[in-house]
Amino acid sequence: MSAPEIPKPRPANVPGRARLERVTVVLPWDLDPRLSAFPRTPRDGQLVVLETRAKPLALPFHRQKLALVVSALRHFVAERRAAGFVVEHLVADDYATGVTEMIAWAKPREVHAMEPREWAIDRRFRTLPITLHADGGPGGHFLGSREEFLAWARGRKVLRMEHFYPRMRRALGVLVDQQGRPTGGQWSFDTENRKHARGVEVPAIPWIAPDEITRAALRFAARAGRWGTLEPFGWPVTRADALGWLDDFIRGRLERFGPYEDAIRTDARFLFHSLLSVPLNLGLLHPRELVDHAVEAYRARRLPLASVEGFVRQVIGWREFIRGIYWHLMPGLREANQLAATRPLPAAFWEPERTELACLRDALASVRDTGYTHHIQRLMVICNYSVLAGLDPRAVSHWFWAAFVDAYEWVELPNVVGMGMFGTDAFTTKPYVASAAYIQRMAGGPKAAPCASCKFDPSKRTGPDACPLNAMYWDFLRQHRAEHARNPRMRVLLQNLDRMKPAELAQIRASAEAHRASLAPLDPPWSFEEDAG
Ligand code: FAD
Numbered sequence: 001m002s003a004p005e006i007p008k009p010r011p012a013n014v015p016g017r018a019r020l021e022r023v024t025v026v027l028p029w030d031l032d033p034r035l036s037a038f039p040r041t042p043r044d045g046q047l048v049v050l051e052t053r054a055k056p057l058a059l060p061f062h063r064q065k066l067a068l069v070v071s072a073l074r075h076f077v078a079e080r081r082a083a084g085f086v087v088e089h090l091v092a093d094d095y096a097t098g099v100t101e102m103i104a105w106a107k108p109r110e111v112h113a114m115e116p117r118e119w120a121i122d123r124r125f126r127t128l129p130i131t132l133h134a135d136g137g138p139g140g141h142f143l144g145s146r147e148e149f150l151a152w153a154r155g156r157k158v159l160r161m162e163h164f165y166p167r168m169r170r171a172l173g174v175l176v177d178q179q180g181r182p183t184g185g186q187w188s189f190d191t192e193n194r195k196h197a198r199g200v201e202v203p204a205i206p207w208i209a210p211d212e213i214t215r216a217a218l219r220f221a222a223r224a225g226r227w228g229t230l231e232p233f234g235w236p237v238t239r240a241d242a243l244g245w246l247d248d249f250i251r252g253r254l255e256r257f258g259p260y261e262d263a264i265r266t267d268a269r270f271l272f273h274s275l276l277s278v279p280l281n282l283g284l285l286h287p288r289e290l291v292d293h294a295v296e297a298y299r300a301r302r303l304p305l306a307s308v309e310g311f312v313r314q315v316i317g318w319r320e321f322i323r324g325i326y327w328h329l330m331p332g333l334r335e336a337n338q339l340a341a342t343r344p345l346p347a348a349f350w351e352p353e354r355t356e357l358a359c360l361r362d363a364l365a366s367v368r369d370t371g372y373t374h375h376i377q378r379l380m381v382i383c384n385y386s387v388l389a390g391l392d393p394r395a396v397s398h399w400f401w402a403a404f405v406d407a408y409e410w411v412e413l414p415n416v417v418g419m420g421m422f423g424t425d426a427f428t429t430k431p432y433v434a435s436a437a438y439i440q441r442m443a444g445g446p447k448a449a450p451c452a453s454c455k456f457d458p459s460k461r462t463g464p465d466a467c468p469l470n471a472m473y474w475d476f477l478r479q480h481r482a483e484h485a486r487n488p489r490m491r492v493l494l495q496n497l498d499r500m501k502p503a504e505l506a507q508i509r510a511s512a513e514a515h516r517a518s519l520a521p522l523d524p525p526w527s528f529e530e531d532a533g
Contacts, residue, residue, distance in 0.1 A: 021046065023045065023108040025037075025048050026050065029283055032141065035114050035139060042084040045110075049090070051070070051092075052093065054094045054532040058528070064233055068233075068282075070217040094532065113125060113131075114135050114141070120532075121533055152324075161427070165313060166187050175298075188309065189258065192306040197263035199444070206245065236279045246274075250294060258308075262380075269362075322411055333418070334397075334413065334417070335394065336426075337392070339480065341393060348519075349364060352368055358451065358453050359450040360385050372406070379420055383421060387431055388472035388473055389519060400416045430490055431476075431480075446458075471511035474505075478508075
């Protein structure tokens, strides 16, 4: 694969040209000039924007992800130059080598960077002569610092998002009164957010037509990419695009975000979700902006609290919690596999039509076509199937990292290995597993797709036309009965399991094993380099 078409490094500080003196190194997710490592004016310092040859090759990234990152970075370079800054845009073998080479030829007085968000890059940057700025708290991308989270986590026996979240609400003064009590009298309205969305009218997503910079990035991704549908491509790649998307979400979708948060619709894949993880994770938006806009809309337009609180919880609760968990549990999190699941990834993950389960096929096709599915499809369709089928959590994590346009290790790894695959119980109480009944309910009943258009019957546990999720679900409970018995939240399910007759259990086991055995891996011609970059 050839390297991206971007400018070659200049040989050295050239007399008569702007010199690199106080340099800020910019990684692809640092696209926010308000971050503390950035110079405030062109006189205060220069920027070195880095791309690497190692990163695009590290995983079989979705073509839209490659186009997204390259386009957003190039737009950022153009915008900073237009604002009068000296910007060197370099391609190096990896980020640390890029910094070392730049220091050797430019001999800057000072080098600054934000703390890298990826564990391996962070470790390498800490060996270099760089002043690293905290990526959380004032001047950072995240709302809290790594140290604050680690101090909170160290003092606790159990790590739960619901304990962390009120603390964030109070610290940030979001939806709390003067005494620190939650607006509406409770911290979470999650139990009100469980409706299906069958027949509900869903607004269109304001996809953005590619400009010349994005078209060049699409050409690069067409050559360099190995997987995923490239076009249509409409993701936001500038701050202006991202602000437009934020506004569109707040105006048109936030009101119904809450009740339909867990719904599944095959004909309206994005439902009322914000899709803002994509610009947010690149730094084109700051999480505080999302929260402030949502709270402002709650006050000005009297939007339902359950929707606004639900959205706020995702951004200042889940997102910050997950990022803290990443730094708390790395590097061991990559290998966490408490269920000892070892089955390789089935071919359908790369070629969705190879599964006959309509729910899984639709979720995987959404990822192939756009690099996105919403939370409940990630958790309760793709990961649910993966846990029940006994797939290796690390293989599933690699796939998520490569396949999603908003995926970076700090966010996909805890979500996939911890929450989705139950590879560790460090921060979740029980596996998120469900039978076909759950999918059918969240889709809107027996007449709704995907179950209505599936070859399998969601009401049957065994037999050739029974939904494989059912047999695998009960067989999973049987297999891990001893571990689950210690968990009070599993008691009712285990009582149901215990009521089954031995002959039925034997049939369930045989059906589950037959389905698992039928899963052929694709064995793709690529490897996964977690530490690359
Ligand atoms: P919305 O539903 O509109 O939610 C609003 C915002 O809340 C999101 O943009 C996101 O920034 C934040 N958020 C919500 N839940 C989480 C969470 N669990 N962790 C972190 N942020 C959260 N999110 C990613 O950004 N990148 C990933 O690679 C990623 N992988 C995931 C893998 C699995 C198995 C699961 C279960 C979740 C994953 N998530 C990931 C979290 C969540 O699913 C996505 O953030 C969300 O679906 C993005 O779509 P959205 O912007 O429309 O979200």
